[in-house]
Amino acid sequence: MLFEGKIPVHAEPSAVWKLLLDINEFADCVPGVSNVVKIDDSTFDGTIAASVGPISGEFAFRAHIIESDPPRAMAAHVDGTDSVTKSSMTAEMAMTLARLGANETELTYHATVDIRGRLALIGDMVLMATAKLIIQEFTKRLRRKVEVVPAPG
């Protein structure tokens, strides 16, 4: 599954970068994430709880920053396993920050997510809808945290 898009933020790239690197602040922007533990400067663990119909599960993941070019680009690798089906998920994510003007940054993301095991039977449509809402909510929370001037609208 491929997720890509652009998030305009009314802030300087350095402010967005700082938030992305602060594990707790970043995790706070991602809905459903809890138990975040910093392993080292570029690695953290966490869990996401979700229920799909009658099945509730917890997804434990480890995120590892594999490339960092402050404050412009970052690449991360995420591995996860879910508690119910023991399915595995791997994601390769890339983010770039472009300064469009004073207090104007465009965050571009590109993620490929690969799910192996029974979790895949839940269906791409459910997973894509969930991802879409997570990204929308992430955008809201990120903006709330870093924007100097409230975004119009």
Added chain:
Amino acid sequence: MRPQRFDVIIIGGGSAGCTIAARLSEDPGRQVLLLEAGPDPQPIPDSIKLASREARSLMESPHIVMYPTVRKGDGSTFYKVSGRVMGGGSSVNAMAAIRPTRSDLDRWASLGNPGWSFDECLPLLKRIETDADYPDSPIHGSDGPLYVKRPFILGDPADEPAAAFIERAMAMGLPLCADLNVPDPFGVCTAPYNIKDGIRQSTTVAYLDPARGRPNLHIVDEAIVTSLKITGDRVEQVVYEKDGQSQSASGERVVLCAGAYQSPQILMLSGIGPAAELKRLGIDVKNALAGVGENYQDHATVSMTFEGRSDFRPDWVIPRFRLMFKSDPSFPCGNFHITQRPPTRVEGLAAMMPVSASLVEQRARGRLRLVSTDPHELLEIDDAMLVDPDDRKAVATAMQFIYDLVQHPSMEGFYGPIIYPGSDDDWEQHARNTHGTYHHGVGTCMMGPASDPMAVVDSTLRVHGMENLWVADASIMPTVTHANTNLTTIMIGERLSDLLKEA
């Protein structure tokens, strides 16, 4: 004691295989061997037995085989599924007990298959079931092995989102249809299930268990059939693996019931199939039949996800009903099953409420290809789902119907704006890129007259060109039914039993 030679060997103890094993062993003089690749756990574990565990069991059960399949839209992968355990699909499926429609069976007959019209098959459909709701109806059965009941009857109290959904569907012109198992179902239908007092009525429970004590019925589980040894037009031996050893059995008649994904594989590994394909893999061609593995059809499922209203109580229940929708009013019966789906919840997000549409027909034909001569390797699936422009158009029509149904003031209390696909997205393309399956793969050993080059079995289910080999499972369906496929497969098993008893 196990005889030297069996009268009938049945390969695969699934929906059809268990039915046939039970029916043919009714005659104590007939020695029947049933070989099943999966285990035959007794007592049946709760994960299979309890109907309430169905969704979870699909996620966790060790008895599931997943077949990776590439979507035609964007090349992404999804999975077809089959059950590998006694009862096969009937031990892992969603237990909807839906009959084929009149138009389905009449079409089979019109394709050169005498005896398969709806009216000719109705006695079989009746004798399968004990319909708890309509025991006195002239079209239903009251003393068959399979218990069938509609857990929800139209008019029963339902939670508000479901009641509103039904009312809105009716306002959009769908009639009420109290029984989905009428010959031409259409409208808001109550759905029958093979669940009795919360217990799954698989073919293991309904057919095989009552027959187990018979001394003439021999059951070997965890026996994987790898090939048939063929001389001329006869199967001489059935070769299988058991406990890591190669073993064989011989029988007067051999019936292949390994399902739509495995029956063609066993045929091809035995030298029955498309000659060029077999030669490519170095398999000695015993009987060139171009149609083996061809004619694959399934039902594509697409979902539209809407925001759930956060102020509505999260524990509402979706009763067992579905909309049988026609994307074209001129069709004889509905060509979509439309259902409300349970919400997905992630802390901090609005609930996500999908509504799904399953296209219960397929115009283009797919195929299964043998990848190697290793019997443990899965066939490669080219399913051709949503390839035909008319199928895609039909799906877009059904999606628009769902959108119009849900995005209406009367539904506002439950369903919010659409999340996925977006209202501006190309829905047809979206369907091609993200569809799943309703799990009704069929057709890969098609029934048809010898004049049809794609036919694998004739109307008596005997393999063309073979003297003592039959196929009886979902693979023989010439066209996929406008219904879930389990009941039709059991019907095929009943028909084969009659044919072999008469032969």
